[in-house]
Amino acid sequence: MNNLTIKNARKLFVDKKISSHDLVKYYLERIDKYDNKLNSYLTVNEKALEKSRNICKPPDKNKPLLGIPIAIKDIFLSKKLRTTAASKLLDDYVPMYSATVVERLENAGAIILGKTNLDAWCHGSSTETSDYGPTLNPWNSRHLSGGSSGGSAAAVSADLCTAAIGTETAGSVRGPAAWCGVVGFKPTYGRVSRYGVIAMGSSLDSPGPITKSVEDASLLLRIIAGKDEYDATTSDISVDNYLNELKKKRKNLRIAFAKNYLLKNMDDRAKKAIIDTTKVFKKIGAEVREIITLDPRYAIGVYTIIQRSEVSSNLSRFDGIRFGKDRNYFGQEAKRRIMLGTFTLSSGYQDKYYKKAQKVRTLFINDFKRIFENFDLIITPTMPGPAPKIGATKNQAMFGEMADILSEAPSIAGLPSISVPCGFVDGLPIGLSIIGPQFSEKVILKAAYLYERFTDWKNFKPNLENL
Amino acid sequence: MKVIKKLNPTIGMETHVELRTKSKMFCGCPADHFGKPPNTQTCPVCLGLPGALPVPNKKAVEWTIILGLALNCKINKVSKFDRKHYFYPDLPKGYQISQYDEPLCSEGYLDTKEGRIRITRVHLEEDTGKLQHRKVDGKNVTLIDFNRSGVALVEIVTEPDIKTGTQAKEYTQKLQNIIRYLEISDCDMEKGSMRLEANISWGLDLGYKVEVKNLNSFRFVDKAINYELERQKRLIIKGITPKQETRGWNETENKTYSQRIKEVASDYRYFPEPDIPPMKFSTPYIKSLKSYIPLLPDDYLKIFVNNYKIRKDYAEILSVRKNVAKFSEIIFEKGKKINLSPQLIANYLINQKIIPDEEKISDLLTKISRINNKNTDDINLLNEWADAAINKLPDAVKDYKKGRKNAVFALVGLVMNISKGKANPRKVKEIIEAKIDKV
Numbered sequence: 001m002n003n004l005t006i007k008n009a010r011k012l013f014v015d016k017k018i019s020s021h022d023l024v025k026y027y028l029e030r031i032d033k034y035d036n037k038l039n040s041y042l043t044v045n046e047k048a049l050e051k052s053r054n055i056c057k058p059p060d061k062n063k064p065l066l067g068i069p070i071a072i073k074d075i076f077l078s079k080k081l082r083t084t085a086a087s088k089l090l091d092d093y094v095p096m097y098s099a100t101v102v103e104r105l106e107n108a109g110a111i112i113l114g115k116t117n118l119d120a121w122c123h124g125s126s127t128e129t130s131d132y133g134p135t136l137n138p139w140n141s142r143h144l145s146g147g148s149s150g151g152s153a154a155a156v157s158a159d160l161c162t163a164a165i166g167t168e169t170a171g172s173v174r175g176p177a178a179w180c181g182v183v184g185f186k187p188t189y190g191r192v193s194r195y196g197v198i199a200m201g202s203s204l205d206s207p208g209p210i211t212k213s214v215e216d217a218s219l220l221l222r223i224i225a226g227k228d229e230y231d232a233t234t235s236d237i238s239v240d241n242y243l244n245e246l247k248k249k250r251k252n253l254r255i256a257f258a259k260n261y262l263l264k265n266m267d268d269r270a271k272k273a274i275i276d277t278t279k280v281f282k283k284i285g286a287e288v289r290e291i292i293t294l295d296p297r298y299a300i301g302v303y304t305i306i307q308r309s310e311v312s313s314n315l316s317r318f319d320g321i322r323f324g325k326d327r328n329y330f331g332q333e334a335k336r337r338i339m340l341g342t343f344t345l346s347s348g349y350q351d352k353y354y355k356k357a358q359k360v361r362t363l364f365i366n367d368f369k370r371i372f373e374n375f376d377l378i379i380t381p382t383m384p385g386p387a388p389k390i391g392a393t394k395n396q397a398m399f400g401e402m403a404d405i406l407s408e409a410p411s412i413a414g415l416p417s418i419s420v421p422c423g424f425v426d427g428l429p430i431g432l433s434i435i436g437p438q439f440s441e442k443v444i445l446k447a448a449y450l451y452e453r454f455t456d457w458k459n460f461k462p463n464l465e466n467l
Numbered sequence: 468m469k470v471i472k473k474l475n476p477t478i479g480m481e482t483h484v485e486l487r488t489k490s491k492m493f494c495g496c497p498a499d500h501f502g503k504p505p506n507t508q509t510c511p512v513c514l515g516l517p518g519a520l521p522v523p524n525k526k527a528v529e530w531t532i533i534l535g536l537a538l539n540c541k542i543n544k545v546s547k548f549d550r551k552h553y554f555y556p557d558l559p560k561g562y563q564i565s566q567y568d569e570p571l572c573s574e575g576y577l578d579t580k581e582g583r584i585r586i587t588r589v590h591l592e593e594d595t596g597k598l599q600h601r602k603v604d605g606k607n608v609t610l611i612d613f614n615r616s617g618v619a620l621v622e623i624v625t626e627p628d629i630k631t632g633t634q635a636k637e638y639t640q641k642l643q644n645i646i647r648y649l650e651i652s653d654c655d656m657e658k659g660s661m662r663l664e665a666n667i668s669w670g671l672d673l674g675y676k677v678e679v680k681n682l683n684s685f686r687f688v689d690k691a692i693n694y695e696l697e698r699q700k701r702l703i704i705k706g707i708t709p710k711q712e713t714r715g716w717n718e719t720e721n722k723t724y725s726q727r728i729k730e731v732a733s734d735y736r737y738f739p740e741p742d743i744p745p746m747k748f749s750t751p752y753i754k755s756l757k758s759y760i761p762l763l764p765d766d767y768l769k770i771f772v773n774n775y776k777i778r779k780d781y782a783e784i785l786s787v788r789k790n791v792a793k794f795s796e797i798i799f800e801k802g803k804k805i806n807l808s809p810q811l812i813a814n815y816l817i818n819q820k821i822i823p824d825e826e827k828i829s830d831l832l833t834k835i836s837r838i839n840n841k842n843t844d845d846i847n848l849l850n851e852w853a854d855a856a857i858n859k860l861p862d863a864v865k866d867y868k869k870g871r872k873n874a875v876f877a878l879v880g881l882v883m884n885i886s887k888g889k890a891n892p893r894k895v896k897e898i899i900e901a902k903i904d905k906v
Binding site for chain 2: 232319342
């Protein structure tokens with residue numbers, strides 16, 4: 001049962017080697033054993049075991065995830081299952097409805113194993129802003145798991161679930177996936193419904209899978225993607241069968257290597273690991289050329305202003321009248337973001353900040369358009385380096401924005417991107433980001449799949465006995 | 468001492484109208500909330516629960532455009548929703564989804580007897596919940612009913628072109644008639660589906676305006692505006708600039724009263740609603756919506772006056788309601804065929820307060836023609852007709868005077884003609900004979 005992907009678990013179910021019940025029990029035991037230290041789950045679903053007991057069929061076409069235990073970032077509402085956004089303000093909040101993503105997973109037969117830790121309200125890139133303490137990195141417990149979907153990435157990495165779901169505004173799926181050595185996919189904005197996801201940056205939020213393999217990411221994405229009548233920003237472009245697409249032949253990829261994403265202050269070993277990936281792509285027949293993009297550092301300001309503005313608006317519903325707890329329960333980071341966003345939207349400052357940010361956002365969109373005229377994909381490092389130590393965010397109000405510098409530009413352009421493991425620095429994993437134009441999910445997944453097959457990074461697993 | 472320039476009454480109206488769409492503006496909950504048990508028509512969206520997202524109601528958007536077209540507005544090809552932030556317990560999200568700088572419709576007008584009123588904009592937004600101040604277990608508490616939360620609300624804003632209370636009254640009445648013609652709202656002020664606010668001052672250059680709310684009848688609009696203009700004028704004459712404030716109307720004392728002083732304009736921190744993509748409308752689409760606009764009150768007024776020669780005041784009464792106007796036109800046409808004049812029918816419809824019912828048209832026409840044919844004994848009318856006949860046929864009068872008594876029948880015949888057969892011939896004969904004998 002060790003480190004099962006969805007694909008392998010399905011096979012074992014079909015072959016009747018193990019049951020869903022066995023698998024759920026296995027994870028619950030592991031959670032019991034390791035998660036006190038790791039802190040990847042905020043809530044374990046008490047009904048998971050009972051639910052798995054009632055499953056007597058193997059997964060099939062209609063229920064491709066039947067019996068598969070999945071962990072969900074605690075920003076997705078789950079009916080009758082506590083949902084906190086990692087904020088004490090919602091400490092005892094039990095939703096009356098489920099997010100579309102949760103519903104789609106459950107309709108596909110998945111068992112929600114539990115709700116995973118995150119930066120409170122997704123505000124951060126470390127899980128250190130969680131009111132329930134940070135999630136540690138399974139590879140080295142003195143290091144961060146990343147964020148905001150740190151709990152999901154750590155749970156997948158530590159084999160405390162088969163796969164997980166996270167959300168990303170800029171780097172929140174890919175970042176922790178990179179730091180925990182797993183696959184993280186951030187789809188095109190509007191590809192996956194945001195309905196029932198506690199909103200952070202509404203024009204950026206994108207739910208996505210965090211998995212042990214590109215195949216699993218492809219399978220999960222297909223299930224959660226697509227038009228949702230409850231989310232007006234979802235696209236009605238049809239959803240591909242990404243898993244089948246992986247096996248299909250396609251013409252050689254033209255890949256742009258964004259050279260200016262190798263920042264000056266980046267660790268040389270991390271740089272080298274990324275440069276090495278270009279060699280892999282060349283070997284598998286891709287055409288790789290260096291390009292210079294619009295400086296990603298400009299994206300920090302744009303992203304910060306847009307996201308903070310939206311945060312200040314989105315959190316105003318927690319006005320102390322409902323949900324049981326008042327605004328004193330907002331943590332420092334949430335308060336800071338509300339203040340900054342309120343300022344950038346104030347009359348007299350809107351033009352200077354919010355509107356200007358939207359203009360620069362357009363510049364980024366156009367810059368990517370320009371690149372994709374000649375290339376299918378862009379590759380960059382996911383993060384500037386491996387996971388920093390616990391406590392790194394202390395007194396660093398802009399830690400997240402700096403850590404996510406490489407994700408912000410593609411995110412504000414609404415682009416899809418995957419992070420796949422591409423090496424280690426000091427025993428900590430690092431990730432490669434593959435970015436494509438909007439709705440190019442299948443091309444990205446194909447490239448990631450080819451890379452993954454050609455390398456053996458995914459065979460490395462953390463040793464939890466050393467936690 | 469401040470030099471007082473010429474003072475101009477400067478009044479603008481803001482009117483909110485709840486659309487009678489089946490479902491609410493951004494969710495599938497029923498929009499008909501009046502008198503329903505509290506919080507029975509709610510869902511995650513209109514309760515503003517975490518994660519819930521608004522999906523705009525297409526019908527409401529269409530109806531707003533149709534209203535804009537009926538008010539001679541420009542329909543904007545691109546429009547969007549914005550978030551308007553303020554804190555109030557009846558506003559569950561902490562912001563209202565409204566429209567800021569790109570409303571669906573703008574730059575229209577509505578004509579009144581006292582002049583044209585320019586319409587600044589017609590935009591779409593969502594209604595709020597309702598607070599109920601109650602006593603529960605001996606404690607004063609405030610309860611919130613979210614049934615109304617998220618109901619589609621149209622706001623119609625005018626330029627400050629209105630000069631008098633009567634003009635404001637006429638404007639709002641006409642607006643109500645048009646909206647009812649379009650059948651997009653019942654505009655019931657008692658139920659709150661039409662809400663009126665007036666912004667009143669003696670000139671934009673004076674640097675203040677007073678907003679009067681809770682005007683739940685047209686009469687109150689007229690009265691409150693007159694009261695406010697007087698109140699403000701007294702202050703200005705004394706050299707005091709009236710306070711910028713919101714006032715309410717006290718209908719028992721016939722006075723406005725201060726509700727809230729607005730020293731600084733509130734900062735609503737408007738920004739484009741990221742949960743709803745911008746809306747784009749093509750010219751053919753807008754044209755297709757135009758075809759939904761029926762004949763409006765002013766169209767009927769013209770038809771009645773010009774085509775049917777109805778007295779203007781009667782034509783106005785008959786064009787207020789669509790069913791009455793439509794019915795009137797049909798009955799006028801049918802009446803014409805049996806030689807009943809439209810004015811005659813109009814008199815009957817209005818005097819007898821006839822309820823429109825197409826099935827009863829032939830009954831009605833029979834009734835009207837019977838009354839019409841019945842000989843009239845109205846002495847004034849008979850005198851009038853007799854005089855006219857005597858003037859027209861002097862020869863007959865001479866003959867009669869010469870002793871040819873039969874000549875009177877020529878005169879009686881003429882009266883019958885003039886009266887379209889309504890006159891009582893025996894009476895007419897007596898009157899004419901008496902008149903000639905007197906001379």
